[in-house]
Amino acid sequence: MTTPTTPTPRPFSVAVIGAGPAGIYASDILVKSGLDVSIDLFERLPAPYGLVRYGVAPDHPRIKQIIVALYKILQRGDIRLIGNVEVGRDVSVAELHEHYDALIFATGADTDAPLDIPGVEAPECYGGADFVSWYDGHPDHPRTWDLSATEVAVIGVGNVALDISRVLAKHPADLMTTEIPENVAEVLREAPTTDVHVFGRRGPAQVKFTPLELRELGKQPGVDVLVDEEDFEYDEGSQAALAASNQQRQVVKALEGYAMQEPEDLTAPHRIHIHLFQAPTEVLTDEAGHVTGLRTERTRLTGDGSVVGTGEFRDWPVQAVYRAVGYAGSPVEGLPFDRERHVLPNEGGRVIAEDGQPLAGVYATGWIRRGPVGLIGSTKSDAQETVANLVADARAGLLHATAQEDSQVGHDALVALLEERGVPYTTWEGWELLDAYERELGSAWGEVEGGRGPRERVKVVAREAMTAVSRSTEVPDDLIGQPEADRVPHRVAHRLQDNVESAT
Known part of the structure; x- marks a missing residue:
């Protein structure tokens, strides 16, 4: 039984x-x-x-x-x-x-956290997350970007704002040892940007930069970092924040170092200006709706580390605005x-x-x-x-x-x-195939015209190409491609349509 x-x-x-x-x-x-x-x-x-x-x-x-x-x-x-x-x-x-x-x-x-001020719908007012996705070769984002502005505003005082500022100001040749996609490098090579203005509505004790990122900002060849001495004010709340955080004290020390530079030493062709106590209030546009500037209101500390407006406004001439006020x-x-x-x-x-x-x-x-x-x-x-x-x-x-x-x-x-x-x-085994493929593209970089020696990797950008490599099917010749229309998230579909309309 x-x-x-x-x-x-x-x-x-x-x-x-x-x-x-x-x-x-x-x-x-x-x-x-x-x-x-x-x-x-x-x-x-x-x-x-x-x-x-x-x-x-x-x-x-x-x-x-x-x-x-x-x-x-x-x-x-x-x-x-x-x-x-x-x-x-x-x-x-x-x-x-x-x-x-x-x-x-x-x-x-x-996606980008919203910024509710007049003028943010202007075509040259960009989401920081969208820009980062572009230069990082995200498969669902546009392959082109308008970098025709000579003066740019970046709203936000976190590391994403620093990343955006650094990429905009950096000499493109200094990025060619990285995994930056070739379509991004081509656009950056032609960019005329000379000045990037970073705006924060509070003071040095409240910025969200990390010390290492902030210090590295000033180590780029051909780039000066400028901070106004008038932007160093501390109330009781600020002092408490500094006393509680060694990291914030290091950030303030780095900012003060930039402010103490001698004017005759600031001769680089590209500049990153960090403006504190400036709250953006409006993106300025011309009659055609294109960005001509950013209006900010000077703020002051209230005692607890927060700020209020002073009624003192200033217009900054810029031709593009990047919102880096957070992700959502x-x-x-x-x-x-x-x-x-x-x-x-x-x-x-x-x-x-x-x-x-x-x-x-x-x-x-x-x-x-x-x-x-x-x-x-x-x-x-x-x-x-x-x-x-x-x-x-x-x-x-x-x-x-x-x-x-x-x-x-x-x-x-x-x-x-x-x-x-x-x-x-795709699978993990497929990712290992794609990983090896990108590394092979990087190792061969020094062999092609204009290459500056091997790179760790060069990203495959197009989803179709990424999938083909991962699944061991026929890989398209174009590894950049355009985003597949049925895969593009709704949040970036409007930008793709704008690109199509401007091209036609």
Whole structure:
């Protein structure tokens, strides 16, 4: 007589959406949590790493060493990467629910925070996130950029503002040792920009620069950094902020160093001006609607580190304005969204429905959970809390896929669905092929006309080419291409249409 056997419980099947640092760290922590788990890591692009690949200036390879740590996590093979799959387009949240016991959204913040002043709709008023995506070769963004302005305003006093300013002011030849795409280099070579003006509405004790980024700004050949001595004021709140933060004290020291330079030493052909206590109030335009300047109001400290306007206005002649006032998250179709904070509403990483109750099996981590603040340390802390709550819910019996049969749950069932729909998804093995291909392009750089020796990599930009390399199919001759119309997010579709109309 045969004794009946009890089926072995299957691992919990979890989908993590977003293969940037937040998603990768959450996956790694979940693997090590003690829960028997199977993880699929989804990414809407054919390449992983999120803003580390597409949000860091190309001349900051040191920051990109974060990729080395992320690579080691994914290389282990216990987290499966499924790239070139966009939730809401290729597969719905409901379908993910059907195939997975839990979903962790780590989709980040990839659009520009709004700046509500008159004139921001002018065609030469750009989002900083869009510009960064252009010079980093993001496959869903335009391949051209109007860099005809000689004087440029950058609004914001964070590291993104410094990155934008540095790229605009830097000699293009000094970028050719980086992974900058060739189409970007071509535009930068012809740019006539001489002066970049960076504006912050508060004082030196409140700026968000990091000391290293700020110090490096003045080490570029052919670029001077200027700060006005009148922009150094400190109230009680400012003094408290400086006393509490060694990093902020270093920032102020660097700014003071720039302000103390001798005028006769400032002879570089390109200049970056940092203006503090200047709150932008209006982008000025001509009768045709094109940018002619930026109007700011002088501010003063109120005692607690905040500022108020003084009624003293100044117009700065610039022909382009870049908004670098922060990033914002985008809604995920099928999930609630906090449109004021641009995040998924959540408590401890558990996504909250409109009725105030947690959505069963749905979690958030990283910037889509808390907004675009904090660095890698904060991202790891987020992931630890989110995963701890997921594990607690799993052990309480609260996680269940909606599929009727276990055979419909998990990796194989979801991949079968993608193949049925003809979605050209990519894998970790595919990324390793693309990674090697880009490195080969970089190593061959010194052999082509105009090359300045080998580079670590040259990015493949076109999604079609990235996918072809990853899937070992025929690679198009044009590795830059134009964004595929049906893949372009709505937030950049208008800019593509503007380019088409101006070209015709």
